[in-house]
Amino acid sequence: MFVILDEGPAVAVLVLATICLGTFPIAFNWTDLHGRKPAHTFLDFSAAFVFAALPCAISLSNTGPRIIFMPGLWEQMTQQNDFVVACACVAGFFLMLGSMSLQWGMALTGMAICVPFQIAVSLSIGIGIDWLMDNRLGKAAWVFPGLVCFSVATIFGTLAHVERLKALKYKKDKNAVRNIVGLDDVMGQPLAANMVKSVEMGASSSSGSSSGGSMEGIPEPPRKRGLHERKLSETTDIILDLEYGKSSRRTSNLRPIGAQVMQDTSAFERDEPASTPKHTPMRMQYCKRGIDLDSSKPLTGVIVLTLGGFCFGMLTPLFFIATSALPTTDYWRILPEGVPPLTVYNAYFFMALTFGFTAWGMNLSLLYQPLCSEESSWSEYIRDNNGRIISIAAGLACGLGMALQFLGGLAGGYQVADVVKMYPLLTVVWGLLLFAEFKGSGRKAAYLLAAMCGAYVVGVGLLAAARNISVVQ
Incomplete structure (x- = not known):
């Protein structure tokens, strides 16, 4: 298995992963603004994601020296590890649901609110469940204040969304x-x-x-x-x-x-x-939107973002079970003695494979039975080249970004890997610069957006300070 042993290259890899993960949501917003049907966009995105994730997972898993308790992909396919493989597959299903909610949430709230809100909710749920399963992941005195900061960030995000809609x-x-x-x-x-x-x-x-009378044709006094x-x-x-x-x-x-x-x-x-x-x-301004939703009600967008954050939050503990159920720490005895858990690359392989199958199955059905868009067909999807390149580029960036996140996290440990959690701030920058979000929304909305980002940064900092385990060790 390929592992980077120096923290310097690991940090560079994680910075590149942050750029990839913070940039790919542009495609969802851009294609929606240009009126492309959401199912067409997600079909291209999911196909490109799988074509980027599977080669990365296979090559990283089977190259380099063999490490104890970290076998290659082909070796782990022959072991009795059905439960952890199932956990990785369910994580891929939740990844698909979260990504679709991200696409729909952007149509309701925009990039500047959607991604930080969803990731804050997911970290509040995922990190909390991870810590309950294994409290060695961090110090409670640092972990729980960080989770509170993420909750505060969601509150500020909701208020900023409401103020923007008012403006x-x-x-x-x-x-x-x-x-x-x-x-x-x-x-x-x-x-x-x-x-x-x-x-x-x-x-x-x-x-x-006052409602005083006047003569027709003669200007009235001001009051x-x-x-x-x-x-x-x-x-x-x-x-x-x-x-x-x-x-x-x-x-x-x-x-x-x-x-x-x-x-x-x-x-x-x-x-x-x-x-x-x-x-x-x-x-x-004269184009139709790809997702036809009533975005004038703040509660609709908040509900979609919260559900998406829950899906992303469930991905973390499932992936943790699939990759951390070592025989010495397997409290539930979910693996036979001597059988190691999945490596992060092998778990990523099963997760990406499930993501691709479920995403294509879901969106092919949405072509003919759409929720909030016009009905489409397979032939229309094949002919629709408007936004296809940017959708494919987004899928490649997302698949590569997640692989780089695992690669850098193995070398630097949890404390260095937490750098990647800053990528929602990059989506805020893209939303403000490329799509002019919050322009003319007033100072109050801008202050609330800044408060949301500040609370999110403090939460990530507290989680990084609480970490005390290195993966390579």
């Missing part, structure tokens, strides 16, 4: 009124500017104003509400009712790109200009 809703109200062109009041003057002021003032200010303002308010209410009533079903599949919100209503639809460039953000 987007306000901007949508404002832009929906501004885009109404050619609508005049009873005096023949444009209403757009006055209607924007009405939306900004809100219901509280309008209720506090009196006459016929002109009453007609203006009624028109604004009708438009906003259309925006959130009947038209919401028609415009729910229109895409915002980053913080740019669709400026349109079904009552006053406009066609795409013929001179619009082909690959610009302006044109992308």
